[in-house]
Amino acid sequence: MSNTIKRKAILTGAHFMNGDFACAEGAIVAGCRFFAGYPITPATEIAERLAERMPEVGGIYIQMEDEIASIAAVIGASYAGLKAMTATSGPGFSLMQENIGLAVMTETPCVIVDVMRGGPSTGQPTLPGQQDVMQAKWGSHGDYEIIALSPSSVQEMFDLTVEAFNLSEIYRVPTILLADEVVGHMWEKVVIPPPENLKIVNRKRPNVPPEKYLPFMPDDDLVPPMACFGEGFAFHATGLTHDEHGYPQTQSSEVQERLVRRLCDKIRKSADKIVKVEEVMLEDADVVVIAYGIVARAALSAVRKARAEGIKAGLLRPITLWPFPEKHVEKVARKAKKIVVAEMNCGQIVREVQRAAKETPVMFLPKLGEDPHTPMEILEGIRRNKP
Amino acid sequence: MTTEIEHPLSKYLRKAMMPHIWCSGCGNGIILNCFVQAVNELQMDLDKLVVVSGIGCIGRAAGYINTSSFHTTHGRPIALATGVKLANPNLEVVVISGDGDLFAIGGNHFIHAARRNIGVKVICANNFNYGMTGGQQGPTTPLEALTTTTPYGNIEHPFNLVHLAAASGATYVARWTTLHVRRLTQSIKRLLQKEGFGFIEVVSPCPEIFGRHNKMRTGLEMMEWFRRSSVVENFSDPSKAEITPERIVVGEFVNIDKISYERLLHEKIAHINEEKMWR
Numbered sequence: 001m002s003n004t005i006k007r008k009a010i011l012t013g014a015h016f017m018n019g020d021f022a023c024a025e026g027a028i029v030a031g032c033r034f035f036a037g038y039p040i041t042p043a044t045e046i047a048e049r050l051a052e053r054m055p056e057v058g059g060i061y062i063q064m065e066d067e068i069a070s071i072a073a074v075i076g077a078s079y080a081g082l083k084a085m086t087a088t089s090g091p092g093f094s095l096m097q098e099n100i101g102l103a104v105m106t107e108t109p110c111v112i113v114d115v116m117r118g119g120p121s122t123g124q125p126t127l128p129g130q131q132d133v134m135q136a137k138w139g140s141h142g143d144y145e146i147i148a149l150s151p152s153s154v155q156e157m158f159d160l161t162v163e164a165f166n167l168s169e170i171y172r173v174p175t176i177l178l179a180d181e182v183v184g185h186m187w188e189k190v191v192i193p194p195p196e197n198l199k200i201v202n203r204k205r206p207n208v209p210p211e212k213y214l215p216f217m218p219d220d221d222l223v224p225p226m227a228c229f230g231e232g233f234a235f236h237a238t239g240l241t242h243d244e245h246g247y248p249q250t251q252s253s254e255v256q257e258r259l260v261r262r263l264c265d266k267i268r269k270s271a272d273k274i275v276k277v278e279e280v281m282l283e284d285a286d287v288v289v290i291a292y293g294i295v296a297r298a299a300l301s302a303v304r305k306a307r308a309e310g311i312k313a314g315l316l317r318p319i320t321l322w323p324f325p326e327k328h329v330e331k332v333a334r335k336a337k338k339i340v341v342a343e344m345n346c347g348q349i350v351r352e353v354q355r356a357a358k359e360t361p362v363m364f365l366p367k368l369g370e371d372p373h374t375p376m377e378i379l380e381g382i383r384r385n386k387p
Numbered sequence: 388m389t390t391e392i393e394h395p396l397s398k399y400l401r402k403a404m405m406p407h408i409w410c411s412g413c414g415n416g417i418i419l420n421c422f423v424q425a426v427n428e429l430q431m432d433l434d435k436l437v438v439v440s441g442i443g444c445i446g447r448a449a450g451y452i453n454t455s456s457f458h459t460t461h462g463r464p465i466a467l468a469t470g471v472k473l474a475n476p477n478l479e480v481v482v483i484s485g486d487g488d489l490f491a492i493g494g495n496h497f498i499h500a501a502r503r504n505i506g507v508k509v510i511c512a513n514n515f516n517y518g519m520t521g522g523q524q525g526p527t528t529p530l531e532a533l534t535t536t537t538p539y540g541n542i543e544h545p546f547n548l549v550h551l552a553a554a555s556g557a558t559y560v561a562r563w564t565t566l567h568v569r570r571l572t573q574s575i576k577r578l579l580q581k582e583g584f585g586f587i588e589v590v591s592p593c594p595e596i597f598g599r600h601n602k603m604r605t606g607l608e609m610m611e612w613f614r615r616s617s618v619v620e621n622f623s624d625p626s627k628a629e630i631t632p633e634r635i636v637v638g639e640f641v642n643i644d645k646i647s648y649e650r651l652l653h654e655k656i657a658h659i660n661e662e663k664m665w666r
Contacts, residue, residue, distance in 0.1 A: 069466035076470025238458035
């Protein structure tokens with residue numbers, strides 16, 4: 001039976017599927033064997049696909065009673081040794097925030113997919129939005145750093161889901177796939193590579209015997225090796241501030257300083273390794289468009305049209321939203337005369353861009369409602385800002 | 388000259404975490420003692436035991452027991468334990484938490500875990516109030532009881548936890564007080580040997596925070612209430628198992644056999660893969 005399971009796990013080849021399905025396949029390829037979720041538009045298709053696929057690969061699918069339970073079960077499964085994921089949209093993402101903080105504090109590798117719809121509140125369930133970008137970074141209380149990736153295509157729903165698992169395993173941090181409704185629901189070609197062309201990373205394991213194991217003692221990369229429940233290590237994990245033994249230290253400001261700084265620094269100091277962007281025609285660009293997710297597809301088209309009109313336009317597409325690619329923005333801002341930011345909200349990433357761009361003027365193209373920006377809308381923005 | 392001898396149960400405790408945080412007269416130590424006694428008598432493999440707790444005084448128990456343990460967010464231990472149990476069904480997963488954690492903020496997870504019959508064992512310390520935050524009214528506070536948030540007497544009807552557990556589908560349901568140490572220990576042993584979801588409510592004294600407002604200033608006075616009022620009525624109707632100043636109905640209310648969620652799930656997975664190979 002093991003051969004059958006192996007063959008079915010990676011559906012190598014070209015497929016025509018929607019973004020949610022591609023995300024589900026990416027999870028299985030990455031080694032995810034536990035999914036807990038709760039139905040919500042427009043992420044439900046991820047759960048439906050995994051309800052069918054997980055048993056085929058010997059994995060667990062469970063529909064929990066709500067999103068709070070879903071993320072809690074994901075954390076438990078990860079501590080019991082399985083790569084684990086949940087998928088939701090804005091309202092469910094809001095419910096998950098407290099336990100995302102627990103995952104940060106207990107350094108739990110896990111992936112949370114948020115297929116963004118229009119908010120606030122119930123908002124517009126079937127329509128796209130990019131309104132959860134700041135929530136992804138700041139949604140849980142306390143100081144922390146997190147990783148969030150933004151797919152622009154169905155292919156990237158697959159690729160970046162694999163990447164999200166790899167990053168969460170490397171840094172022991174909850175990693176968020178911040179998709180939008182259009183990318184989740186549209187159908188495109190997806191190529192799933194053969195196993196030998198896939199890079200799959202697993203968490204660091206302890207290389208000391210149980211009696212010497214300190215569950216929260218980091219290596220030089222600031223990430224502690226992770227033992228799992230049932231392996232004889234008998235360790236304690238808590239959402240309370242804790243020392244390297246995992247024991248609560250609720251009165252020590254020294255331990256609080258050491259722990260919280262490390263949780264932030266393990267991501268901040270590795271930002272150059274984590275951050276990915278797509279750069280198109282930036283070398284001589286006077287006007288740089290910054291867009292992500294589905295909006296970046298229209299932005300690319302607009303940049304090409306602008307070039308055809310003789311405007312030196314370029315595109316900077318953050319693939320990693322958190323940590324924010326501020327060095328890339330700083331670099332383009334030094335040469336560009338204007339920056340145009342297009343996103344489907346009232347102004348979220350644009351603030352990060354303004355902070356990194358310093359004196360370079362930033363023009364903002366917000367959009368809310370049914371359709372993402374059209375290429376013409378972004379082209380108009382470029383035209384208005386040409387030197 | 389004195390010689391120190393090791394307590395026979397000390398291997399079950401994390402000595403580095405002592406002293407514990409509990410007040411004098413608190414029942415949590417008795418519950419912890421009965422639990423490790425049961426684990427000891429069953430000779431359980433500690434490498435396969437995972438204790439999960441939520442927030443509250445008894446929530447610290449997970450850290451005190453020398454086994455794999457997880458101290459979760461408020462109300463979520465059962466949901467997290469569900470993930471642990473499904474990911475590795477060979478683990479024995481026990482939730483030890485309080486009435487506020489399990490039945491106010493976490494009530495939804497309790498009823499759904501019982502409905503699914505997930506193999507998680509829940510031990511609830513019911514001290515009738517929120518002790519950790521200084522004694523507020525909770526889902527088990529008796530009518531008319533005085534707490535810091537019911538200064539004129541509680542007007543909310545309390546949950547009957549054993550009735551709730553039985554109605555939600557638990558395969559094992561019992562209630563004891565911390566006075567019933569031998570019965571509680573034996574009951575925990577039976578709980579740990581059940582397949583599926585099981586539940587024990589332990590009525591526990593909280594003299595410092597709850598009792599002081601309700602004419603029971605010491606642990607002894609609270610234990611005296613338990614002694615005076617407890618009646619053992621095994622397999623009686625849990626819907627009639629009251630907790631009043633005059634009468635605390637204790638005993639084993641449910642002990643049935645029902646296939647667990649995780650066994651159904653893994654049988655299903657095996658079946659699906661056999662079928663697909665046939666095609």
